[in-house]
Amino acid sequence: MSSGDYYTFGLHIRSEILCPELMIHAQPGAEPEVTIRLLSQVPEVTESLEKKYYEVEPRTFRMSVGGVAHYLVEDGNRISVEPAEGATLEKIRLFLLGSAMGALLYQRGLFPLHGSAIETPWGAMIFVGPQGVGKSTLGSQFHRKGYKVLSDDVCAVTTAASVGASVMEVLPALAHFRLCTDAFERLGVPESGIFHVDKFVVPLGEGYCSHPVPLKAIHVLGNQESGDPIFEVLRGFDRVKYLLENLYRPEYLERQSTQSDLMRMAGAIAQQSAVIKVTRRRDTALIPATVDFLESAWEETFGPPRASAPKKENG
Amino acid sequence: MRSFQPGDKLSRTEKMLSTDLDQETVLMSIEAGAYYGMAGTARTIWEKLQTPMTFAALVDELVKQYAITPEACAAELQGFLGEMEREGLLHVE
Numbered sequence: 001m002s003s004g005d006y007y008t009f010g011l012h013i014r015s016e017i018l019c020p021e022l023m024i025h026a027q028p029g030a031e032p033e034v035t036i037r038l039l040s041q042v043p044e045v046t047e048s049l050e051k052k053y054y055e056v057e058p059r060t061f062r063m064s065v066g067g068v069a070h071y072l073v074e075d076g077n078r079i080s081v082e083p084a085e086g087a088t089l090e091k092i093r094l095f096l097l098g099s100a101m102g103a104l105l106y107q108r109g110l111f112p113l114h115g116s117a118i119e120t121p122w123g124a125m126i127f128v129g130p131q132g133v134g135k136s137t138l139g140s141q142f143h144r145k146g147y148k149v150l151s152d153d154v155c156a157v158t159t160a161a162s163v164g165a166s167v168m169e170v171l172p173a174l175a176h177f178r179l180c181t182d183a184f185e186r187l188g189v190p191e192s193g194i195f196h197v198d199k200f201v202v203p204l205g206e207g208y209c210s211h212p213v214p215l216k217a218i219h220v221l222g223n224q225e226s227g228d229p230i231f232e233v234l235r236g237f238d239r240v241k242y243l244l245e246n247l248y249r250p251e252y253l254e255r256q257s258t259q260s261d262l263m264r265m266a267g268a269i270a271q272q273s274a275v276i277k278v279t280r281r282r283d284t285a286l287i288p289a290t291v292d293f294l295e296s297a298w299e300e301t302f303g304p305p306r307a308s309a310p311k312k313e314n315g
Numbered sequence: 316m317r318s319f320q321p322g323d324k325l326s327r328t329e330k331m332l333s334t335d336l337d338q339e340t341v342l343m344s345i346e347a348g349a350y351y352g353m354a355g356t357a358r359t360i361w362e363k364l365q366t367p368m369t370f371a372a373l374v375d376e377l378v379k380q381y382a383i384t385p386e387a388c389a390a391e392l393q394g395f396l397g398e399m400e401r402e403g404l405l406h407v408e
Contacts, residue, residue: 237341237352240334244343259345260332267334267341 005032009105009156010171010212017081019093023172023210034104036079036096054099056252061103068092071100076107102154102248106258110171111157111265112248113218117150117170118142119209121305122298123216124170126155127278128246133221134282141287148209154248157215159265168272169212216302217274218243219294229280229290231297239270242277274301317407319370319396324408326367331404344403351402356381357395364405370396 005028006013012025015036054063061073068091070082079100083092105112115128116139127135136152143149151173158169220242224230234242243266244250253259280290299305319325332343340358342351353361356377363376374388381388399405 237336237339237350240336240341240343241350263332263334263341263343267336270336 007210008173009101009110009154010158010169011108017089017093017096019097021093021097023208034077034079036081039080039082054252056103059107061100061107061252063095063099063103065095068095071095073100073103073107076104076109079104098153099249099252103252105154105156105248106253109261111159111243111262111269113155113157113243113246114153114248115155115218115246116152117155119148119150119213120216120298122302124150124213125216125294125298126157126170126218127221128155128218128242129221133223134287135221137284137287138221138290141291143207145291149207150209150213157265157269158212159268168215168269170215171212172209215269215273217276217298218246218269219276219278220246222277222279223282224279226281229278229293231293231301232277232279233301234275234277239275240266242275243269317397317400319393319407321369321371321374323370324367325364325370325373325396326406326408327361327364328404328406342404347403349402351404360392360395361404 002018003014003016004018004022005025006015006019006022007025008022011034012027012030012032013022013034013036014032016038017036053065054061059075061071063071063073065071065084067084068087069084072078072080074080079096081092081096081100102112113126113128115126116135117124117126118139120142127138129135139149139152150170154173156171156173158171240263244262247262253262278294280286280293330345332345334341338354338358340353340361342353342361343349344351359380360373360377363373368376370389370392374385374392377383377388377392378385383391396405400407
């Protein structure tokens, strides 16, 4: 069977399901760290159509998505996919690169946050917050302004515990963005994007970052009805709470030992990077202004950017 | 409110996740999902209670470490330990 070699979340993945959303791995000959197998046997349909069902055991994660596929994630290095009859590859990949990959990241001891991340001269900046708060939209506007995108939807943060390193890094993930329709129209992205469930998928072209970047700050986005945007660097134990609240699908973790690892990682991340509350009006017309606001706030908080600042649209 | 007696055996609840951040110990209750920050003396007491001990033994330990009389220490502890117990952080036998 044909397969593709990809690079995502800092991992070399060999997949029997071709994934145009992922970066192609530069040295496909090497032994992959993760393999994705496509099994021909059709899974038993145990749940009604579209109903999601999952099961977590130590080192094993199973998920059935009615009408799509059955996924099995094991030992942080193997994913098996049994597609349902008539399932489209696009839908199979949606859950493969979302839920199944999220479970794999937990198995590998990474800290997966639900949000988007960009590379800046100060380091990696992550945006988290509730569904629909505008994480992808903000990341996409930074991308338009010349910043490179590290991740959208799931941001994997390494910690000393997960890779034996002293610096925390955000691992580069996907080479596409998923945007809500209103933001899609506002940003004027050409038709190269395709409609994908409830969001548009926009290929990033050259605009993605292909190497891990040291983590600088995590921004918790919030909305307000009116007034100027607020940038508040958090102190105290609330930081740990915000990090844990924004984990990607924490329900995939049921074992207490893993929870206590995550708690320790949250403390370590809060210790080494800034946790910042950003509150602004949720108005697509104000997205460029929010980007300018954040650039100024970063300069004020972290000092002038390094010389290699990204090129800006208007000079 | 409960009044702790010298012979009361105190222990930390097991149903907590914890991490260190700056000068604080951050606790999260697995059941309630609530967060607590322990700094300064509170942190010292939390650390000491890792080993279950009587109220009297805890007073002794703290008197060795802080410039405080046993009477004043016992009085201060009543309030703090009571609060810990109400929040489900402390187990008393």
